[in-house]
Amino acid sequence: MAGRMGRIALKPVNIALGVAAGAVAGALFKQVWKVASGDVDAPDAGDEERGWGEVLAAAALQGAIFAVVKAAVHRGSAVSTRRLTGHWPG
Template sequence: MNAVKIAYKPVGLALGAGGGLLAGALFKQAWKALGHEDDATDEHRRWAEILAAAALQGALFAVVKAAVERAGATGVRRVTGTWPG
């Protein structure tokens, strides 16, 4: 494992945590925009709503995670000249 990969590990972890927080906030906003004030796992919701909410949350998380990881790796390459992956 080269030095750039080792140095990038804590940066990648921090970016991942920040991306998770961002994805959670985006999901909450999207859920509210769909007209839902309560929690997505409310027992009074139908299965279709719960599964749709889970799909939306998963998609947002995946997109945010990919964007954050790619931006972090691109930034490391700009600074060091080496891709961290």
């Protein structure tokens, strides 16, 4: 599955993995925020009841979690592709 056909064949898999990674990252962020702040809901940037520090801390935490989950899924997908095909995707 090397070359162009391999990339085409893996596209739907990568899209599905991206959607799943987003869902996992969102759920993980909610749990981490609940433990870290004691609040069930993370602040929204438009919530006037929340301060700058809380809003920016939540955004930074959410970004970090999404980036780590995305990198883990992408790397895992590449390693799995290499195991299945013998070629590193690229």
